[in-house]
Amino acid sequence: MTSSPSDHVGLRERKKAKTRAALREHAMRLFEEQGYAATTVEQIAEAAEVSPSTFFRYFPTKEEVVLADDVDPIAFAAFQAQPAELSPLQALRATITDVFGAMSEDVWEWERRRQVLIASVPELRAAMALRLFDLAEELAEQVAERVGRDAGDFEVRNFAGVIMGMSLGLMSSKGLPAGQPDYRVFVDRALAHLEEGLPL
Template identity: 55%
Template sequence: MTAPPTGLRERKKAKTRAAIREHAMRLFEEQGYAATTVDQIADAAEVSPSTFFRYFPSKEDVVLVDDVDAVLLGAIRAQPAAVPPVEAILRGIRGVFDGMSPETWEFERRRQRLVLGVPELRARMLHQMTDAIDMVAGVIAERAGLPADDFSARVIAGAAVGAMVAVLPPEGAEKTDGVTPADYHRLEKALVLLQEGLPLG
């Protein structure tokens, strides 16, 4: 999703981060999120616990940190200034999701399956939506040449993020397989509905 690091130090850091995350995901899937400790993850990745915390502030962050966010914000920011905000978000999402490799889709499926299936992760993810509104509002305002805290930009961002949350499976639903291309199309449909003024039916 992002350009690979070029320097030796950056490549080593990226490799270590990826190893920590992959071992953590494997352990979460094999023995459960709650039963997995930071020490176990660090041991599996052959790093110290202190090294783990240099890359991820907490066990939750291994799952909740979304590497697609920065790419998506960049794609929205890159839309022509004349494109209305919701359309810019829609185009940005289309570009990012269309460019995702099968490996990225698979990782996101696993990550989202954990987020949706573990109550404490789901709760923190929903709590983080205010941060998502801040980020999207900032980009919308920037594109329009408005202050970062512009009220209209925040309302538009809140509506768009709300539409994204609305397509998530409800808590307790059987579907916890994580994000799939079909979910992307539901997200697209939600944003189009927002674009059209939220008609019912």
């Protein structure tokens, strides 16, 4: 029996996913053991038993190992799949419930460790804050598609900006406790507060 081209593609993709996961896990372990600044790409590659050039095929920089968020594409797809009668804010809350609820404990543990590291390393925290600008653009496009408006409309951009501001508040040292395992609860609580008109 011979294997089909799709079998080879599937095997190749599984190997790539396995290598990527190994790089992230070894990187996180080294960051936690010896500090983010003291850890080099060469050390991460050696721990994962690959070359530095292989590392850069998966992550363009060391910080990207931490900042890369695999959940965003899944969340945007889930956002668009929410019932049409839901407002954008209601659709966001439903998306959080659906996507976060489907995440395994292993994924949640990785996210916990990632949040702890970002909160503890100023350069990562600053890079994540800057990344929210790009995410705001993507969210504006997603919201515009859902409501049938232009992504440049004031109300659409304002909505996206408010959501990103909320995210920034949660990731700050004075907001969500770093590494809080119930992150999903805090996000939904923040969205509910926004839906209520931000009463104080």
